[in-house]
Amino acid sequence: MNINGTPYRTIWPLGDDAVEVIDQTKLPHRFETVGLRTVDDCACAIREMIVRGAPLIGATAAYGVALAMREDASDEALDRAHDLLLATRPTAVNLHWALKRMCDALRNHLRGNRAAIAWREAAAICDEDVETCRSIGEHGLKILREAAAKKNSTPLNILTHCNAGWLACVDWGTALAPIYMAHDEGIQTHVWVDETRPRNQGASLTAFELGAHGVPHTIIADNAGGHYMQAGNVDLCIVGTDRVTANGDVANKIGTYLKALAAKDNDIPFYVALPSSTLDLSLQSGNHIPIEERSADELLKMTGRLPDGGIATVDIAAPGSPAANPGFDVTPARLVTGFITERGVCTANEAGLRSLLGRSPAIT
Ligand code: MRU
Numbered sequence: 001m002n003i004n005g006t007p008y009r010t011i012w013p014l015g016d017d018a019v020e021v022i023d024q025t026k027l028p029h030r031f032e033t034v035g036l037r038t039v040d041d042c043a044c045a046i047r048e049m050i051v052r053g054a055p056l057i058g059a060t061a062a063y064g065v066a067l068a069m070r071e072d073a074s075d076e077a078l079d080r081a082h083d084l085l086l087a088t089r090p091t092a093v094n095l096h097w098a099l100k101r102m103c104d105a106l107r108n109h110l111r112g113n114r115a116a117i118a119w120r121e122a123a124a125i126c127d128e129d130v131e132t133c134r135s136i137g138e139h140g141l142k143i144l145r146e147a148a149a150k151k152n153s154t155p156l157n158i159l160t161h162c163n164a165g166w167l168a169c170v171d172w173g174t175a176l177a178p179i180y181m182a183h184d185e186g187i188q189t190h191v192w193v194d195e196t197r198p199r200n201q202g203a204s205l206t207a208f209e210l211g212a213h214g215v216p217h218t219i220i221a222d223n224a225g226g227h228y229m230q231a232g233n234v235d236l237c238i239v240g241t242d243r244v245t246a247n248g249d250v251a252n253k254i255g256t257y258l259k260a261l262a263a264k265d266n267d268i269p270f271y272v273a274l275p276s277s278t279l280d281l282s283l284q285s286g287n288h289i290p291i292e293e294r295s296a297d298e299l300l301k302m303t304g305r306l307p308d309g310g311i312a313t314v315d316i317a318a319p320g321s322p323a324a325n326p327g328f329d330v331t332p333a334r335l336v337t338g339f340i341t342e343r344g345v346c347t348a349n350e351a352g353l354r355s356l357l358g359r360s361p362a363i364t
Contacts, residue, residue, distance in 0.1 A: 001166040001171055001172075001209070001212070001213070002212065002213075003031060003212055004212075008022065009126070009130070009170050009171050010022050010051065010056050010059075010166065010167055010169070010170055010171070011051065011056065011059055011060060011063065011126060011170060012126075013063075013119075013123065014035055016119060017037065017067070017070055018035050018036060018037045018067075019035070019036050019042075019060075019063045019067075020033050020034065020035050020036070021033065021034055021036060021045060021050060021051050021060065022051075022167070023050050024049065024050060024051060024052060024167060024205060025048065025049060025050055026311075027167075027204055027205055027208055028204050028205070028207070028208035029304075029305045029311055030311075034050060036060075036063070036064075036067070037067065038067055038068075038071070039064045039065070039067050039068035039071075039081045039084060039085070040084070041064075041067075042060050042061065042063060042064030042067060042085065043064060043084050043085055043087075043088050045060060046060055046061065046064075046085070046088040046089055046095075047088045047089065049199070052163075052168065052201075053092075053163060053164070053167060053168020053169060053240075054092035054093070054094040054095075054168065054240070054241070054242045054243075054278055055094050055129050055132075055133070055168060055169040055170065055174070055275060055277065055278075056167070056168055056169055056170065057088075057089060057092050057094055057095050057098075058092070058094035058095055058097055058098030058125065058129075058277060059098065059122070059125055059126050059129055059169075059170055061085040061086075061088075061095050061098045061099055061102075062098045062099075062101070062102050062121065062122035062125045062126075063122045064081060064084075064085050065078070065081045065082070065085065065099065065102040065103075065106075065118055065122070066102070066115070066118035066119045066121070066122040068080070068081035069081075069106070069114045069115045069118040069119075070115045070119075073111040073112070073114035073115055074111060075107075078103060078106060078107075078114075082099050082102075082103055085099055086099055089292060090290040090291075090292050091242045091243060091251055091289065091290060091291060091292045091327065091328045092242040092243065092278075093242070093243040093277075093278060093279075093280040094242075094275075094277045094278055096280075097277040097278075098125055098277070101121065101125065102118060102121055102122070102125075105117060105118070105121045106118055106121075126170045127170075129169055129170040129171075129275070130169075130170050130171045130172065131342075132275045132276075132277075132342040133166075133169050133170070133171060133172035133173055133174060133177050133275065133342075134172055134177065135342035135343075136172075136174055136177050136178070136273050136274075136275065136340055136341060136342050137172055137173075137177030137178050137180065137181045138178075138181065139178075139340050139341070139342070139344055139345050140175075140177060140178025140179075140181075140238065140271070140273055140340040140345075141178045141181040141182055141185075142345075143178065143236075143269075143271065143338075143340065143345065144156060144158075144178050144179070144181075144182040144187060144189070144236075145182070145187065147235055147236055147269075148182070148187045148188070148189075151188075151235070153188070154188070155188040155189060155190040155216065156182070156187060156188060156189050156190070156235050156236075157190050157191075157192060157228075157233055157234050157235045158179060158189060158190070158191050158192070158234075158235065158236055158237070158238060159191070159192040159194070159225055159228070159229075159234045159236075159237045159238075159259065160175050160176070160179075160191060160192070160193060160194065160202070160206060160237065160238055160239055161194040161196060161202065161222075161237075161239045161252070161253055161255060161256050161259055162194070162196045162201045162202055162206070162239070162240065162252065162253035162255075162256070163196070163201040163202060163205040163206045163209070163240075164176060164206075164238075164239060164240025164241075164273065165177075165205070165206055165209040165210075166209060167205050167208075167209060168205075168240060173209075173240075174240040174241075174273040174274055174275065174340075175238040175239050175240045175271075175272075175273040176206070176209065176210070176238075177273070178238065178273070178340065179191060179210075179215060179238070180213055180215065183213065183214070183215045189215060189216065190216045190217065190218070191206075191210055191215060191216070191217040191218075192217070192218055192220050192225065192228060192233075192234060193206045193207050193210065193217050193218065193219045193220065194220060194222050194225060194255065194259070195219055195220065195221055195222055196222060196253060196255065197222055197255075197299075198294075198298040198299040198325060199294075199298050201253065202219065203219050207219050222255050222258075225258075225259050225262060226258075226259075226262035226266075229262050229263060229265075229266040229268055230266060234263075234266075234268055235268070235269075236268060236269040236270070236271065237259060237260075237263050237268060237269070237270045237271065238271045238272075238273055238340070239252055239253075239256055239259070239270075239271075239272055239273070240252060240272070240273055240274065241272050241273075241274045241278055242278065242328060243278060243280050243283075243289050244272070244274055244278055244279050244280065244339070244353075245280055245281075245283040245284060245285050245286050245288070245289065246280075246281045246282075246283065246284050246285075246350055246353065247284060247285045247286075247333055247349065247350055248333030248336065248339070248347075248348040248349045248350065248352065248353060249285050249286025249287075249289075249330050249331070249332055249333050250272050250286065250330065250331040250333070250336060250348070251286060251289045251291070251328045251329070251330050251331075252272070252328060252329070252331065253327070253328060253329075254326055254327055254328055254329050255329065256328075256329055256331050257329040257330065257331045257335075260331040260335035260336065261335065263335070264335050269337040269338075270335060270336055270337050271336070271337055271338055271339070271340055272331075272336050272338075272339050272340070272348065273339075273340040273341075274339060274340070274341055275341065275342055276341060276342065276343065276356075276357075279353065281353075286330035286331075286332065287330070289328075289330060291326050291327065291328050291329070291330075292326070292327040292328060293324075293325060293326055293327070294325045294326075294327045295325065296322065296323035296324070296325055298325055299317075299323040299325050300315060300316065300317045300321070300323050301313050301314065301315055301316065302314055302316050333348040333349055334348075336348035338352075339352065339353070339356075341356060343356045344356060
């Protein structure tokens with residue numbers, strides 16, 4: 001992804017004893033990067049959402065293990081790093097996936113070799129994520145081409161929720177990758193960007209990304225999507241996901257379920273884009289997905305840019321009112337038109353997922 005002409009990933013090595021990430025808590029007001037030098041730095045970056053988005057959480061955790069191995073490559077240190085990182089955020093299963101992959105890669109090696117192996121494995125996870133997202137984009141692009149062909153040269157209106165773009169991954173994104181590719185090949189696209197309360201990842205991150213790439217878009221209040229669907233202004237929805245269970249249920253940012261319901265009621269295709277590292281076949285249904293409860297402050301306070309350029313946080317509710325803040329909800333598989341993955345597109349059910357998995361024995 002280019003920012004002011006400079007190509008960026010969301011995470012990259014700084015020599016061989018640190019990594020650098022884009023500080024997403026500062027966007028869209030300031031583009032700042034921050035160095036992570038220890039496993040604690042990585043855990044803190046994930047917990048504080050300096051990095052966020054399921055694939056990027058996994059990639060950062062992988063480098064967290066690698067940094068831990070540089071200090072102490074014992075089994076105990078590996079376990080400590082695993083447990084520390086796993087406890088940072090509960091819903092995105094990519095975190096488990098990346099930590100398991102790192103531990104599997106390291107366990108049977110001598111201590112003296114672990115630091116180098118871990119560094120290579122973390123870098124491989126990042127490189128593979130880029131290729132995976134590129135493939136998701138290519139498969140999703142076919143859907144967008146078909147949809148655009150029915151539009152008689154008017155823009156294809158796509159609604160998305162939260163941020164499942166390159167900022168949520170290492171590059172490209174999941175839900176946004178097909179949109180970037182469609183835009184790049186000249187398909188007229190316009191994106192309705194749900195602001196995505198309470199943290200506003202849509203307004204602050206997705207809109208920033210789309211703007212930087214030149215994709216026409218409009219930020220809307222979360223509650224406006226149903227209205228635009230009823231008015232015929234949404235051709236299809238594409239969202240990302242943090243975990244998909246064996247029956248095809250989808251955990252994604254809070255509010256996704258309501259969009260899927262509205263899409264169903266209006267006969268609008270509702271696609272979910274994901275890498276296979278977001279599949280959790282150990283859970284039969286979405287009822288078992290742990291839903292992160294986040295700080296009430298995300299709801300009760302708002303941060304923004306002042307006219308003088310300063311950044312300020314203000315209270316938006318009467319003092320003393322409590323707030324509840326589940327970070328994710330579960331969209332039942334029956335509301336999902338299809339999954340767009342790096343292996344192709346499939347129906348959102350067990351049979352669909354199995355048909356994709358059958359194309360490669362690598363996933364269990
Ligand atoms: O809480 P976040 O910002 O880490 O949530 C992740 C998301 O942005 C979404 O749920 C996203 O659609 C899935 S990650 C590609």
